[in-house]
Amino acid sequence: MNSKITLLLSNLNEQISFIDLEIDDTIHKCEKAIEIILISNNTLKKIITKNNFKSEQEEILFFKEIKPQFTSKLIYYNMIYKIEMKKPNGGHRILKKYYNNELIKLKAFFDNELEFYKYYRSGSIYLDYKYFLRGKFDIKMSLDSYYFETDRNFSTSHDFKVAKILANDLIQLYLENQLLIIDNKDTSEKSQHKPNIKMTWTGSKVALIELMYALHSEGVFNNGASDLKDIAEYFEHIFEIDLGQYRRAFLEIRARKSERTKFITALNDTLTKRMDNSDEVI
Incomplete structure (x- = not known):
């Protein structure tokens, strides 16, 4: 089972890399990425459904480290798609305000999940048996309502939260990069210091x-x-x-x-x- 999942993840990463290389338009890129990620996630679910975990440790490993690598990609591209679709038309000031508001939303998730975020980032394992074993949820842990609507055979109470953390790291990077691009454009529009020596590409x-x-x-x-x-x-x-x-x-x-x-x-x-x-x- 592990070899099948490893190959599946490797193929998914390869396809996403190809999409990043070949497609410039962000919205189109997200659409294609989501399409292939959904196929991979469905295949992953079939593999888990047909095979039993050999131990609780293997089950915890899957839901804590492996499945979130798939889910986080779906969350990331879906979120970037929504951000770009809702992006307002306007000048640099409006766009900077928009992207900064999206960063504030990410911080809100961090603040709401601070306790679990610290647990996960610190590499703690003492609550893994509650967080990453199926059917071991604790209602006192302030579970999100979506958990009760998921397939219990393919979800635990916190595997989605891990995926969300991983995705948010990438979303934050994307937003900060967009702000950097805007700042660079602002700078280029002003008189900026240029090197005295002009470098010309003389190769082919x-x-x-x-x-x-x-x-x-x-x-x-x-x-x-x-x-x-x-x-x-x-x-x-x-x-x-x-x-x-x-x-x-x-x-x-x-x-x-x-x-x-x-x-x-x-x-x-x-x-x-x-x-x-x-x-x-x-």
Whole structure:
């Protein structure tokens, strides 16, 4: 059972990564992500329904650590979808107020669930038998009403709360990133200090596109929250270059018969040679 779930989660993460790479529009991206997450969650439920846990420890592990990884993705993309659908039309000031209000809502959840949040974040286990075993709920624990409407064979009193905590971490990151983007736009509209030296990209556009996709895949910008389109526009701005149809260029890179990561490989070889050169002056 564990191997099936591990493979299921791995495939889900891979599909979501592909969606993040290929779709720029946030709303469309959320729609596609939710679609595949629902399929994965349904498959996960079937696996659990057909198989019994070998021990209470295995059951606790599943509902405390494994299932929330699936559920949190659904919560995250559904919440981002709602946030973007309700986003008001207006200037930067209106948008900043909107995103800040969403952050306040996240804090409200944190305040309401402070006791359990501390328990989970501290790695405590002494109440796991109540929180993460099916049918072991305690009405005195101020349970959310939705719990009584869930499938008791596939839910415990607190597995959804864990998923909510994980999702909220990502939602907070998303909102803070949106605020940062707005601040950066505000700054760019004002006279800002610019380096005296202008850096011009003198390599090929294909090489820059290959580098751009590699950096996006590694998630090095804004903790991986930056869209590919944002990175492309940033590269075009700082290097004053038109990357054109970079998605088509990436398809051509991917279809190379020989070395697909030609530029990245060349970078690695060049840097390695430099490191190996004992006469190199740092």
